[in-house]
Amino acid sequence: MMIKLIGIVIIVIGFMLKLDTIAVVVIAGIATGLVSGLSFNEVMTILGEGFVTNRHMSIFIISLPVIGLLERYGLRERAAFLIGKIKSLTMGKLTSLYLIIRTVSAMFGLRMGGHVQFIRPLILPMAEGAATSRYGKLDEEDVQTIKGLEGAVENYGNFFGQNFFVASGGVLLIVGVMKEQGYYLEAIDVAKASLPIALIIMIVGTLQFLYYDKKFDKKYLKTFDKSEKANIN
Amino acid sequence: MLKDSLTELLYILCGLICFFSVYSTCKDKKHPSKLATALFWSILGFIFTFSRIGTLWGNSEIYINNTVVGYLVLAMAILSASKKVKYNTFNESTADFKEKMAAIIGNKIFIPALSLAIVAFVIAQLWTKQLGSLVALGISAVVASILSLMITKGKCSEMIEDGRRLLEVVGPVSILPQLLAALGSVFAVAGVGDVIAGAIKTVIPEGNIFLGVVTYCIGMALFTMIMGNGFAAFTVITVGIGVPFVFMQGADPAIASTLALTAGFCGTLLTPMAANFNIVPTAILEIDDRKYGLIKYQAPVAIVMLIIHIILMYVWAF
Numbered sequence: 001m002m003i004k005l006i007g008i009v010i011i012v013i014g015f016m017l018k019l020d021t022i023a024v025v026v027i028a029g030i031a032t033g034l035v036s037g038l039s040f041n042e043v044m045t046i047l048g049e050g051f052v053t054n055r056h057m058s059i060f061i062i063s064l065p066v067i068g069l070l071e072r073y074g075l076r077e078r079a080a081f082l083i084g085k086i087k088s089l090t091m092g093k094l095t096s097l098y099l100i101i102r103t104v105s106a107m108f109g110l111r112m113g114g115h116v117q118f119i120r121p122l123i124l125p126m127a128e129g130a131a132t133s134r135y136g137k138l139d140e141e142d143v144q145t146i147k148g149l150e151g152a153v154e155n156y157g158n159f160f161g162q163n164f165f166v167a168s169g170g171v172l173l174i175v176g177v178m179k180e181q182g183y184y185l186e187a188i189d190v191a192k193a194s195l196p197i198a199l200i201i202m203i204v205g206t207l208q209f210l211y212y213d214k215k216f217d218k219k220y221l222k223t224f225d226k227s228e229k230a231n232i233n
Numbered sequence: 234m235l236k237d238s239l240t241e242l243l244y245i246l247c248g249l250i251c252f253f254s255v256y257s258t259c260k261d262k263k264h265p266s267k268l269a270t271a272l273f274w275s276i277l278g279f280i281f282t283f284s285r286i287g288t289l290w291g292n293s294e295i296y297i298n299n300t301v302v303g304y305l306v307l308a309m310a311i312l313s314a315s316k317k318v319k320y321n322t323f324n325e326s327t328a329d330f331k332e333k334m335a336a337i338i339g340n341k342i343f344i345p346a347l348s349l350a351i352v353a354f355v356i357a358q359l360w361t362k363q364l365g366s367l368v369a370l371g372i373s374a375v376v377a378s379i380l381s382l383m384i385t386k387g388k389c390s391e392m393i394e395d396g397r398r399l400l401e402v403v404g405p406v407s408i409l410p411q412l413l414a415a416l417g418s419v420f421a422v423a424g425v426g427d428v429i430a431g432a433i434k435t436v437i438p439e440g441n442i443f444l445g446v447v448t449y450c451i452g453m454a455l456f457t458m459i460m461g462n463g464f465a466a467f468t469v470i471t472v473g474i475g476v477p478f479v480f481m482q483g484a485d486p487a488i489a490s491t492l493a494l495t496a497g498f499c500g501t502l503l504t505p506m507a508a509n510f511n512i513v514p515t516a517i518l519e520i521d522d523r524k525y526g527l528i529k530y531q532a533p534v535a536i537v538m539l540i541i542h543i544i545l546m547y548v549w550a551f
Contacts, residue, residue: 001428001431002428002432004423004424004425004428005425005428005429007416007419007420007423007425008425008469011460011465011469012459012460015460015461015462015465015506016459016460016461016506019314020310020313020314020316020405021313021406021409021462022309022310022313022314022405022406022408022409022412023310023311023313023314025310025409025412025413025416025465026306026307026310026412027310028416029415029416029419030307032419032420032423032425033419033422033423035423036422036423036424038422038423041300043303043419044300044303044304044306044307045299045300045303046299046303046415046418046419046422047302047303047306047307047415047416047418047419048298048299048300048301048302048303048304048305048306048415049299049302049303049415049418050414050415050416050417050418050419051280051302051303051306051411051412051415052280052284052285052297052299052302054410054411054414054415055244055247055280055281055284055411056240056367057410057411057414058247058281058407058408058410058411059243059244059247059367059370059371061247061250061251061396061400061407062243062246062247062250062370062371062374063349063370063373063374063377064250064395064396064399064400065250065378065392065393065395065396066345066349066374066377066378066381066392067346067349067395067399068392068394068395068396068398068399069378069381069382069385069387069391069392069395070342070345070346070381070385071331071395072325072326072331072385072387072391072395073326073331073334073335073338073342073385073387074330074331074332074333074334074335074336074338074342075335075342075343075346076331077331077332077334077335078335078338078339078340078342078343079343081335081336082340107350108346108347108349108350108351109349109350110346110347110350115513115514115517115518116517119514119517119518120517120518124518144520144521144522144526145530147518147519147520147526148520148522148526148527148529148530149530150518151514151515151518151520151526151527151530152502152527152530152531152534154514155501155502155510155511155527155531156502156531156534159495159498159501159502160495160498160538163491163494163495165350166350166353166354166357166366166369166370167349167350167353167370169410169464170463170464170494172410173410173413173414173464173467173468173494174467174490174491174494176410176411176414176417177413177414177417177467177468177471177472177490178471178486178490179414180414180417180418180421181417181421181426181471181472181476181480183480183486183490185486185487185490186357186361186365186366186487187357187366187367187370188354188357188358188361188366188369189487190487190490190491191354192487193487193488193491193492194491194495196545196549197492197495197538197541197542197545200538200541201534201538204534204537204538204541205534208530208533208534
């Protein structure tokens with residue numbers, strides 16, 4: 001019985017060794033089918049049928065031309081321009097604001113983020129600028145921390161926002177896999193079920209970024225900290 | 234049925250974009266790998282367009298045999314493994330042009346981008362039964378395309394070139410979700426889910442909903458960490474753990490499956506295996522710790538999110 005798990009073993013090892021993804025998946029399917037007593041032709045039939053009935057998962061292809069055209073005419077540049085107008089925030093607040101922008105744009109299927117396109121040229125310099133203008137020169141370890149956080153914010157927004165978009169790969173995958181198991185879902189219900197997590201990541205991420213604001217305040221603004229407390233009292 | 238005909242029409246449109254890639258690749262005199270690239274995209278275009286062509290006019294008797302499609306998929310896998318499916322240069326706009334147009338067009342450029350999601354959502358909401366989410370998506374793509382041509386004053390030829398550019402840049406991996414679902418159907422026939430479920434039953438009593446939810450969420454995160462790919466983990470873990478321990482216990486399938494996938498993404502935040510999300514950015518941002526430079530900051534958030542997923546699935550899906 002356990003031999004049937006060979007396909008999973010092949011996927012795990014193949015992905016770990018960074019072998020060609022598509023080939024690994026097909027080989028895993030063939031191996032699983034053969035050890036389960038199917039003939040090669042039967043495996044091909046099941047694979048072919050699964051591939052055809054799941055064409056809907058690649059339906060995002062029809063939205064590529066319009067997205068591409070908008071990029072050609074400066075969609076990302078305009079978004080960068082708008083974000084660049086934000087000034088005079090702390091590092092944590094700026095990063096939190098970007099988290100919200102990134103999550104919401106992912107929720108609407110906009111491919112607006114990216115470590116290369118947004119974080120490195122725009123968000124990281126703005127965050128570093130905000131930190132140095134508040135604290136003066138930072139220790140190297142804190143510079144590294146800011147870089148790490150700005151790298152992380154991109155992933156938070158991207159991962160947990162994307163499934164709210166009806167045509168996202170994740171939504172279509174869920175619908176397809178569930179259909180194979182006999183559960184017939186509508187893509188829009190999956191999208192709606194993704195809303196809470198999209199909202200929660202914005203809160204959890206913001207808490208993390210504001211925590212580092214506090215930590216830096218404590219470290220660099222010892223005197224300032226007291227006067228602030230005095231003001232509150 | 235109208236819904237089926239329209240859905241088939243969408244697949245044909247997807248196929249046409251693949252065929253445009255074939256056409257451009259063949260015309261490109263300097264393409265580094267003409268034959269393999271053209272072959273890959275023509276097979277995909279062929280499957281999209283012709284595999285169920287008769288459905289377009291309501292005659293489901295006219296179709297391509299599934300076994301033939303299976304061998305075509307195998308051919309695509311071989312082409313992909315050969316690493317010969319490549320792309321050359323595209324007709325793209327320059328950085329200067331983009332900056333200039335961004336200033337001229339202004340915020341209006343967001344209208345078509347947002348309409349893509351909003352129109353799809355509204356139509357799917359209003360006519361779920363008659364049209365379904367997929368057709369809604371197709372209509373939204375058409376609406377967004379028209380709006381974008383009006384607002385940018387771009388050309389249709391530019392739009393189709395951009396479509397093929399995005400498709401070819403992603404390359405063969407763009408069929409991964411579809412292929413993973415097909416793998417899921419092989420697993421289902423072979424009874425892989427039963428084997429995993431049987432093994433887990435020896436540890437976790439069936440019918441204990443809370444333990445089922447915990448196993449499903451953590452299983453998703455762990456498998457995603459090992460494989461570095463949440464989509465692949467979803468196929469395997471849903472068949473083996475999700476169905477017997479969560480869905481068959483009466484969970485709302487839409488809610489639980491959706492949470493399972495993002496529970497897997499918590500694992501993505503934790504693994505160096507997801508190189509393009511966690512390793513490549515450390516190089517881009519010049520972080521000293523190349524392996525865990527992002528992961529060590531993502532870890533607390535990932536763990537908090539995973540716990541929230543477990544609670545949410547237990548409370549909301551049942």
